[in-house]
Amino acid sequence: MISRRNYVSITIMMVMVFFLFIFSGAAKIALSNFEKNEYDFDRSKLQIRNTSEVDEASLRGTVLFYGSSEKMLHMAQQWCSYRRYILTTISEEQEAETDEIPAYSLVLIDGTSLTEENLEDIYAYADAHIPLVFASVPSVKLLRENSKLSQLLGITNIQEASITLDGMTLYENFLMGGKVIYQVTESDIKNDKNAKKRQDLNLQIPWFILNSGSKVYMDGILPEGYEDLDAAYKPPVIWRYMTPTDTVFVVNNNFMESDIGLGMLTAMEGELSDFYVYPVVNAQSIVELNYPTFTEENTERLHEIYSRDSTAVLRDLVWPGIAAVSAHNQSYPSVCFTSKLDYSVTAHPNGELLQYYLQLLRELHGEAGISMVPWKGKSVEEKLAYDKRIYDAYADEYTMLFAYAKDLDAEEAAKMLDTSGFDDVFTILRDYDATDSMIGAIDGKIVLQISNEGSSHTFSEDLRTKSFQTVLGYSVIGQDFAQIVYPENKNDQWEKVYDRFSRYTNTYWKNYDYYDELTLSETAQRCNRYFQLEYDLKIQGERISIQSNASEEHPAYFVLQTGARTIQDMTGGTYELINDGRYLITLTDSKAVIDCSNKEQLTFWR
């Protein structure tokens, strides 16, 4: 038996412990300030200019597209807009009717459109020592009949008109992200039954033997039966052929018909000079789409799979996975709220869950936005009106800065947001659309595209990622969680989705960890500054001077390719070595000077 005194003391201690635990939890909630968006900023100073309006003064030169492929033309247009070139086509050149060949910075040639008649044009460009990029290889017949053309491309021999490869190898120091082997092996298939689906590259190409003076960036992996072949004779896919006066790049595949060509063109441009400096966005985001929802939906089906309802699944199973991925990638999650997925469901959203998720997001320094397009049941305007009421009731102080518009037209989405009362939203995120620009701005809104789906990573998607990382230093991974609540098959179950999602994000984005991980609104701001950036470059010997409108508050980012040189000193900013011969430069001052060195490389003793 304890005495009364002891009993009182124990009780007081227990109450105090209880109070401390409760107090710390309550204090955390009270002080977290989760009701406000920590990434909110004074948008009155934000200037968003339509990307269709080109600042003539910032243009660097002219690129000629010689060909008829619409897809290649679109890719070239996009690239020129990022790299600030004027793009002209052959028809425009012919309209100009000049005898002299203009001083093009680059001529991009659709090889498949070449015939005997127009070869002389190509030779004329070569004679004018303009760098040529053959975005596709001319026909084998044309090459066989024109040795001069073969010579121009650095081809000494046509081994086979067509060969089916087993895979391809992309070598390092071309695109960002290092060396990759695009091949599905037997052991890959053993580990993952769906591994074969990753191989979606075009594997059938002509097989050429190249001349000395060639540098191969990507070559093919031959099928069985060619094991004794010298490595020097593997089928080249992308190469450069150089003579003392000419430089020709050749792409022996269909990469230039898609956004993959963006990064490749950037890499090729970098091979043309000792120093290559270009601006990048320097932003990466992981966005959870249609997550979370606050309404009980598809309860019966989810009980069968998870023994719990939809809100519990999203809260207890999905959220820890999202938190783990964020922690592993040291990123900040951006989520796109939706009060429901199926608006025909009569159950009401639980507004308290909204506040709960805002708390969780605050702990991870994440950010919330909205999903615009309903999964089912209402029109976009109706959905937006419905959700607005919920958000105003339960999170009226939280400023939503971005919206997921799926495949809606950007202009239309911008109007809908304004009319629905979501005036604060200044970023529209869309699904990947190969026919549109990856990043842009229209009607006062930044328009971004998702570069990759979180739970899918085919070989062409990987190349696309590398391409965007090279040309823009940008990636947005989007993972749609509607399928979790409304699974159609086993692959839509969370454990499978999470397996793919975490595996792909943790593995394939590790190579780009030198770029900043941001929330979506921060990424959008970086994109906007990328478009607003004005800079002037001067290279004198080993010294690079950059004058720009960068500042400490709004820094600008560049990638500098120095080849064999190293940066010795820099003023007006900082630098970080990201690859062999590549640096990420951060300018924090309007004037920056970078001193490089091509000194001898003796490391130890002189």
Added chain:
Amino acid sequence: MSMAQLTVIQIIQIFAVYTLVMVFLPVFAFGNKMQRFSFPLRMMAYYAIGNFFVINAVLYLQLLHISYRPTLILATVAFYGFFMVRNRNLDVKAAFFFLLEMMDRRHNRRVGRKTFWRIMRKKTKALRQAVWEWIVEYVFGYIPEWVAAIGIVALIWYLFGGNYLENFGYGASDIPVHNYWINELSKENLFCSGIYPFGMHTEVYFLHQVFGFDTYVLLRLWGMINICCVCFAMLGFLGWLCKSKSFLPYLGVYLYLAPCFINSEIWNRFLSALPQEYGMIFILPAMAFLFAFFEERANGATEDEAKLNLFFFALNLALSISIHFYPAISILILCIGCGIAFVKTIFKKEYFFVILKTGLFAFALAVLPMMIAYVGGKPLQGSMGWALGVMKNGGSKDDNPSRYLIEEGKDYEGYSFVFAPDGTLVAILEPGETTEDLTPEEQAQVSGVDNRSFVQKVVDKIKSKAQPKIEWICNFPKSVKSETNLFILKSEYRDSDYGYVVLWLIIALIVVSVGLFVVIPTSGQITASIGIGYFFTMLMFCAGRLGFPVIMDARRGSFFFYYLIPVAIITVLDAGFLLLERWHRSTRISKEVAMVLSLSILCTTYIGGFIGTPNEVESLEYPGAITCLTNIVEGSKPFTYTIISANDELRMVEETGYHYEVISLLKHLALYQGGDYDDASRDDLSEVDKGHLYIPTEDIYVFIERIPLDYAGHYEGSGQRVSAEGAAKMLPSSNSLSVYTLENRWICMSKMYYWMQAFKKLHPDAVSLYYADSEFVCYRIHQNTFSLYDLCIDYGYNHCGEKSITVND
């Protein structure tokens, strides 16, 4: 850090390790067994044991094909450990178990850290005390001697060290061959090019294998060890020999090193790692032990007591045979001198057989590993046959062969030939001579009628035989002087009379040895031995000029002869001081006089500019090349790089990387796009497709001499830079080293330079400058090993030269 600083550090490291292995380990193992010897003899004994062990451990492990770092270390530990335990009565078992117990107690925390170390310190107190006492006795007790020894080392650094700080490459053209032989030891391929004395090679291999020094580093710096050991061997010998207990030994080494009028050829070979010079270390110690044997026996020691001296004589003789035959020849000549001086003693029964057995023992020790290899099927190395041939052919035995033997290739314009009636050639008369200059005998032969009387005939015969000999004797001093002036003195003294000094020394040696023989017979005999040995060495040196059989050519003979000159001088001085001591019955005066003499000679020579200038030899690789090589070896993972250079780097990087010869690359370039090249020299291009060249390493370093070296010779355009003119010349056609000599080297380097510039234009991102100075440049080609660059390109000079080259379209 600069290469010069690195070189200094490397020299110190190599010295430390070398001294540990060759001196300190024998000291630890055999120290207390050598107390009967005086200090100089002890040091020479330790050194002999150290060298003998290393050479034979390596040779026998190689013959057993178990020569690796662990086995070498095990053999060393086992050998020295066994003798250390036995000789010092160490209770290893007790020590081992004590250590185990202490470690157990420490591990289980039964003793604290401080207690543990206090116990260990207490246990080692006796050892530490012994070391301290040794330091007090041998360091603090001999400060002047240490100062003098440090002075000798400083002089060596001054005269030789500078060369190593400026010329990092090899100083002789056969060092790459020695490098190759040593590299093959790492592959357990002993005597890879045939049986050859491998003593020095095994020692370099031992240091490389056990301590991790690169072989090329050891070979480029071995000369410093060599010259130091040669000087300290002389110091040791003179230290034992000089009975007057003065500073004469140091003076002797000074007189050897310092004189400014000595021909630089005497020193050039010491700036390289050459076995002959390394073998010289053992000449004087061998003689010291032989003399010590006679001395001890004369002083009453029994054969058993004195034969340890013979053992070390045998060891030193065996070492010299193991390292190079020529020093062994020098020892044998000195032994002949000793034999003559001790003629009364040596043929006594108790001496003769034991000395004979010693000689056979020494020969067996040295030759046994070579015999085993020979029986195993290894042939003799080429230069061994050459050496035997030189000795076999020797010189003509006739007095005047030019009188009646026609020399092939000689121009006989103005000469007249005198024939006997039967057509036999009687004599060849030089221009100006007539038949009246013929000897009576020759005249008789010519006329066919001999009217001379018997007595007249005998007299004429004697005259004809004796005259050349008399002439020879009269010319003898002049011949020796001329030979000395030619090979030992600098060219400005060629016509001086300084060469006669070597003859005056003989007279001085005779005088002092006679004087000493009267006072101390054994010392007199030893002095006489030195004198006779010195004389015979002189004869060997001048053999060609004197008409004797030539055992070794005069250039080589000069090294051994010059080595004995200071020994002879100090012997004379010491004998003089000894006689002075005897006369005054006091050692003090002779010591003071000796010190005064030494100091005054030092001061006079220093002030008078007697000390020679630092020696330098043009190395066969540019300092820049060795700098690059050192950085490449240090900074690259093994076998991830290839060096394209002329020749020597092949052996230097054999164990860490690849090498591709310049001439092979240029041959490929000549075959570019269907070109042709001299068939005879294409066989070494083993690649299937000769018009392409891929080198499958991540990095390729291209060594180009902007001013091509004068590799083993000068030509009219020596010192000119690479140029388009050189690149446009025909590619040298040969498979031998001649492609890299004289003008051919300039052509090759010019072509390489222009090839590099063309390649850089094609692949600007792959080529970077690695190193550059006014004479040498190194480029680095970095490539993807999965997608190699074809090095065969059109560089503008692929097909050129006076010879027509077929280019197939």
